[in-house]
Amino acid sequence: MSDLPGSTADLLPLLTRAERLLARRVGGVLADESLSIEAWRVLCLLADGLGHPMTEIAAAASLPPGTLTKLVDQLVDRNLVFRRVDAIDRRRIRAYLTARGRREHERLAARIHADLADLATPDDPALATLATLLTNLTTRLTPTPTPTPTPA
Numbered sequence: 001m002s003d004l005p006g007s008t009a010d011l012l013p014l015l016t017r018a019e020r021l022l023a024r025r026v027g028g029v030l031a032d033e034s035l036s037i038e039a040w041r042v043l044c045l046l047a048d049g050l051g052h053p054m055t056e057i058a059a060a061a062s063l064p065p066g067t068l069t070k071l072v073d074q075l076v077d078r079n080l081v082f083r084r085v086d087a088i089d090r091r092r093i094r095a096y097l098t099a100r101g102r103r104e105h106e107r108l109a110a111r112i113h114a115d116l117a118d119l120a121t122p123d124d125p126a127l128a129t130l131a132t133l134l135t136n137l138t139t140r141l142t143p144t145p146t147p148t149p150t151p152a
Contacts, residue, residue: 011133022116029115033108038063038071043097043105046081051094053086080104 023037030040041061045052052060058068072095075081080101086092097105120127 008133025115026112029112030108033104035108036071038067039075040108042068042071042075042095043080043101043108046095046097047102047105047109049097049102051084051096053092053094055092057095075101 026040027037030037035043038061042057045057045060054065054068054072057063057072058065061068061071063071072081072083076083079098081095082098083093083095086094
């Protein structure tokens with residue numbers, strides 16, 4: 001196989017390698033802050049301010065629930081994240097960034113963006129192609145809800 005993909009299927013090993021190399025580079029920035037890539041993924045998800053259930057965070061961060069719980073415990077200990085019982089479904093726990101967590105996320109995001117600035121420009125065609133691929137995969141792989149038949 002060449003370095004240039006001949007089909008979309010050829011992209012899997014290339015994307016996997018790119019993700020690993022990018023994670024290693026971002027991990028270098030995060031190591032200075034004693035944070036892991038997984039912790040960064042959690043902070044990025046929670047940065048939207050909406051609060052997320054632990055099951056959703058586990059899926060987004062690709063972590064098993066037990067591992068996520070330990071990771072969130074560490075983030076709580078560092079005063080970056082807090083947990084609350086869901087107001088609608090009291091059986092669920094939602095996680096949020098603390099004010100300190102928001103500041104740290106913003107500061108680290110700026111450091112990571114600066115560190116990665118030499119990789120591509122915002123109008124880079126490769127990034128545009130990747131964004132299009134992600135959009136296509138998301139829309140085509142997300143199951144569409146089946147309508148419930150109405151009684152006659």
